[in-house]
Amino acid sequence: MQSVLEARHVSKRFLLRHNRAGELKVRFLSTFGGRAGEVKEEFWALRDISVRLASGESLGLVGRNGSGKSTFLKLIAAIYRPTEGAIWLARGARITTMIELGVGFHPELTGRENVLLSASVHGLSRSDIEALYPSIVAYAGLDHFMDVPLKNYSSGMHMRLGFAVAANLDPDILLLDEIFAVGDEPFQQKCMGTLTELQRRGCTILFVSHSAPAIRAICHRVCVLHRGELAYDGGVDAGLAEYRRLVAADAAASGQPAATSAEPDRAWHREVLGGKWDEAGAWAFEFLRRHGLRPHHRVLDVGCGSLSAARFILPHMESGHYWGFEQERALFDAGVRFELSRAGVPAEWGFFVVNDTFDFSSVPHQFDFAIANSLFARLPIDALARCLVAVVNKLQPEGRFFATWHDNPDLQNTEPVARASGLTTFPDRPPYHYAFDVIAALCGSIGATVERLDDTSHPRGESVMVIRRARRAPSAR
């Protein structure tokens, strides 16, 4: 096969400027005082990468975060320019980049307007877009929503529309970053189906992913990037094995604990919620088991964070019965990339929803169990109210929602409270504390009942409550 794309000895250097050199002041001063303190640090994101892609080939690109995968994709897309070497392309080859879903989308515009805009960002002409429009709408399955502003879409609909545009562009070369990893299972399956269809038509695909099953399903060949260098180029199975070996070797070299170790880890995503990361996750799992969690139940991990509890709950449940929700993308990503892989738990066993509005509209189930472990400490009261409404609406009639929180035993007290654990909690900034009665009043107003549990086993010293749907309208006590 002749190649459609060749990276020849490509290197990319970034200059990290530690002294905000975008300012004229710095330039101006440096003309007088020699160097006015501008420190430039070189960072080679990629070094001497040579890869050839034959027409119709599908290449999986794997590597840890920061290994240069995305930079490589952006170099090929001509978003960045190589510092050394060059990207050679077949004359006339049309490249489509999917680094993000819904590029160019604007919340105030309607679905239709956004489709037109987003398709034209990818360089389509007007007649092309008009020809494609019906199939984009059909693909997204959003016929009745095309005249509704995007801001009224759920995150699931947003995603579907974004992918529908991308899926119908019909490129010669498709550059794909892990964009659909957050969707639910039917959505992911549809995306995979589309990729297979594109392959069948002869599209060349470069696919960045951390998901071994996705790579296996799509790719014929794998390249492993490691610290900006090409560590492996060849078969899929051997490539994935090499990737796992490198991850393990890195973990060993930096003295990080293995999956089962309870030693503390200094990684930021473990510190962000106030320490005791390992214990808190183990506690949540033990606690749920004690309260009757079985593999066939459906469980919602609200504020799953960096997946401390998911490591234990996911393998215990039947496939697809664990749902995690998280507001902070970065935290969740760190959980998937570092913690789940280290624990040897594939993220595909469960489903994850990431948004900051407790939007569960993409979740088709009601849950037997929900748990919010140390989440309330991160929520101001309006967000707490929103969380309660959203989760309670997703409970089975007999479902239970367990939540831990920092209690404020004295409703009159509006000052910070110093805890036995050494933590100080605040009424008006994180970590928040709440009086039980405040949460009980919120629950009462949305038709839920709440009960304080006599449980002092929480590793961060938080109290525990259980929230249920009320059978009837709440009556006066």
Add this chain to the structure above:
Amino acid sequence: MLDTGRTARPREAVPDTATLVDQAETRRSLRFTVRSLLQYRELLRNLVVKDLKLKYRGSVLGFLWSLANPLLMLVVYTVAFRYVLKVHSEGFVLCLLVGLLAWTFFSNTTSMATGAIADNGGLVKTVYFPRAILPIATVLFNFAQYLLNVAVLLPVMLLLYQMPLAAPMLAFPIFVGLQLLFMVGVALWVATGTAFFRDLKHLLEVGLAALFWATPVLYQIEQVPASLSLPVRLAPLSPFVIAYQRMFFYREWPEPSVWILAVTYTVIALVGGLSLLTRFEERFAELV
């Protein structure tokens, strides 16, 4: 063979795998820039339409609001000059209007263009397209409003002051076209410059305020003392403003020096701006 099962989209060409070309080299040629600008004209159109829609969506009076600003300025300056400073001259308001509209187009475009690249990081970092589209879109967005302003206010003023039409007014479309190209050039310079030096935005705010007084908008070039006449004539927007005043107020053809300056400025701005942006656009994604 390759075309079996393709979707509705017609394919111009199948990639020629026998000929590989260096992507970066191709993209830096001026010919490629012009070709890709043409290819992405639908994006340009959509960006302009988007901005216009977003600006007026949900407002009852819609476009009428963009008439409000020039009208208000017109009233303020008229009161200030005719009734406070007692400047008396027939048709002063008409003279003011043509200059003021041209100036508003110039200054709005220039300040908006500072953000054309710098504030569009989301797009610039995730997908390739010719970056010149972004500043050009801000120019066209402002141009659309300029044209509508002219179309509404100019006939009203001509009727109000009973100015008969005159042959020199035929030069109007030519100068509007030149000013449009000039603005495209300026926007390319400004957008590229601000991507590298954020301070340029603030510098321009100050610069525009100063430039306003150096341009014969509130006064006529004849009122300027001889010693200051040359710098005022050379100010970037002066040839255009003088030309508009000549056509509508004096009803005579703009003098040759005005033509020469307008064309020269347009060529410098456009050619310079396009080469500057083409030279540096590959670094935008790392800067914004």
